[in-house]
Amino acid sequence: MFFFFLGLLFIYLDIFYFIEKMFFFMNSCLFFYVILFDWMSLMFVSFVFLISSMILFYSMEYMNFDFNKIRFLILMNLFIMFMMFLIFSPNLISILLGWDGLGMVSFCLVIFYQNKKSYSSGFVTVILNRMGDLFIILSLIWMLNFGSWNFIFLNYFMNYDYLSLIIFMIMLASLTKSAQIPFSSWLPLAMAAPTPVSSLVHSSTLVTAGIYLMIRFNEVFLNFEFLNLLIIISCLTMFMSGFNAIFEFDLKKIIAFSTLSQMSFMFMILCLGKIEMCFFYLLMHALFKSMMFLSSGILILNMNNNQDIRKMGGLINYLPFTSLIFMFTLMSLCGFPFFCSFYSKDLIFEYFLMVDINLFFFFFFFFSFLFTFFYSIRVIYYLMIMNFSMNNYLMIIKFESKILISSMILISFIMMFFGSFFMWLLFYKFDLIFLEFKIKILSMLILFFSIWFFFELNNFLFSMNYSFSLFKFFFFGMMWNLLFVKVNFFLNNFVFFGFFASKVVEIGWTEHNLSSGILCLFKSVMISSQNFFLNSYKVYTLVFFLWFLIIFMYNF
Incomplete structure (x- = not known):
């Protein structure tokens, strides 16, 4: 309620507060931590706190008979904390802190039941979310050349080419977090998490982080040619998710496809330049999707x-x-x-x-x-x-x-x-x-x-x-084969690569050369130094003084 009425005050007075604290600077690059209080961030965080408080109250009864309910409540509070970091951040460093934290905690919550299905779903979820983190890190590295990570100053010190590359990276990161094509397969798989997690993820935290980031970048994003690409992606995702929801029989997956469709709906209206409409629908969607x-x-x-x-x-x-x-x-x-x-x-x-x-x-x-x-x-x-x-x-x-x-x-x-x-x-x-x-x-x-x-x-x-279920296994009923391709690619190729890396690195030639070889090198060095300092100290001292005496006599 405090954040909500504070947001009303900020709307009425038309003000915002931009708070930054410089930790240190290195080679003309300033390391700031920045917080932006405006009506949009305050209103959104009030909705996040309202929905998450009701979900935590709901979880006390829903997860009452679970052995790990304390761990569950701690993870849910961490989830809310990282989302708050993301909401109040106009700085890519603090955005990355909340962005990466959301991906990490979502993985822990998806694999909460610790069975094979939840593990495979969590694996696909965390890999696709790490791709979004990669795009954020690339844009952060590119902005390092210009001395600041505050995207609120992007218009003032960058030319068109540099700015377009950064906006393209941030758009790809938003597509991964909001599960647009071709990163859509993790959203129905995340239904392996407990139902309160799904309610929090799909209403106001993880999935909405991508569209919220694009709303924050709207002043620089709407001036580029990526709008045509984004509106095509959002149209295809909306059509695909709505069509799959018709042929799905799992109740939670139907709601997941509904979330995917509504996220595409928000991206579409964002591409038309209506930022307030998009934010308004984001708040209303958080209310009814959590319920x-x-x-x-x-x-x-x-x-x-x-x-x-x-x-x-x-x-x-x-x-x-x-x-x-x-x-x-x-x-x-x-x-x-x-x-x-x-x-x-x-x-x-x-x-x-x-x-x-x-x-x-x-x-x-x-x-x-x-x-x-x-x-x-x-x-x-x-x-x-x-x-x-x-x-x-x-x-x-x-x-x-x-x-x-x-x-x-x-x-x-x-x-x-x-x-x-x-x-x-x-x-x-x-x-x-x-x-x-x-x-x-x-x-x-x-x-x-x-x-x-x-x-x-x-x-x-x-x-x-029977015929309806049979149709589900065709192209249009399997998320246009995105689910099949992504799950097989990530679960087979990445697991195979991990097995190969463990053989070569941990128990293979690399381990033999880097651990045993270095150990033998250090052992020989220690034995030599031990012989020098303990056994032959007097001989070496005598040789040193003889050498010093010869030099002295020669100079004399």
Whole structure:
């Protein structure tokens, strides 16, 4: 609440504070630690603290019977701390501290259950995130030539070529952290982590770090030709993730593909130059996506840790409050009127219809919007409307504790009733949108069309689970083979390289030459010095004095 009201004050007074402390300088390069307090960082960190506090409160009950729950809570707090480093940093050194810390702690959280599946998922996650760290380090090394790492001064002391290289590196780093093509495969694999981790990662911390970094770099980024490349990548990622969510049966992976689609949606509106719209949708997405994961965690817990939506159904009769919140989050995801996402998503959709955009981009944007409605209605049908089977009847536990419910009430209340408040708060200087009435109601027409199309298609395809599952293994259902290529490449090639390196370096010729050889060298040197100082000291002293005497007599 303190950061939120401080952000309101900064918006009202239109001020910011730039605090820097110089540690030392070396060869005209200044080593600063910099903190930037403005309305955007303060507002975002207030949302991060609100969501993370509710998730930690939720985790006290959800992870109550886990043997390593203390380690889990420590890792979650480290995750929040590193995200705070990233939010308040206009300096690449402090950004790298938070950026690398997020990757390290996310690896520890993904492999938390310590089985083969979580290890392989964590391995792919940490390798792809290290690629993003590599791009940040390269941009940091390039900026070292100019005496400062503060990107707030980039416009003033760099020419176009140098600046374009740095912005390109930072764009690639943002694509890895926000899981855009071709780095998309780690996001569904990160679902091996516990559900509170997924709720924190996908709402306001790890995945949003990339788009937040691009929002911070917006003044220099929007002047370059990389916008065309980024909007193509975001369109393809949005289309791919929405299409995969339709053919997925794992509940957490469906929500993961939904996060991937919404991240691409934010990148797309960022490329059109609307920074405030992108940031507004980032805040609203954090609210409803955290609630989506928390409510799905209760559903999975009650289904005896089953995540297959085909084995669910009729849950609104057993878990009414959780099912209601889950349906509200899906309605907010779709941009249903008067929910929090409606004020941001409908605004972005209308602005997208106004701008002069390529027909290729409009095609992908329109169908990705349709896919969002489609997989949301599919999840509601499978979880709430579909009749439950006997398997389901035997598995259900009917467990809704007070801690799990109370941890979701506050964010659910904000999600449902505060969308208009945040809209008038962030857009006090508003752009007018002029559209015809038939274009204005196009988003609602898409929603009703997707509902009708789903129930028509359900009679033919969705009841035939075998053919539907078979389609999932084709090109369009396997993330365009990104999942197959990345997992096989990283798990096979890197593990093989590690085995080869251990044979050569640790127990091979390198170890023999560098350890045994150096040991023998030091041993011979020590024996020689020992003979010199202990056994032959008098002889060598006599030789030295004789030599000194000869020199003295010769000079005399």
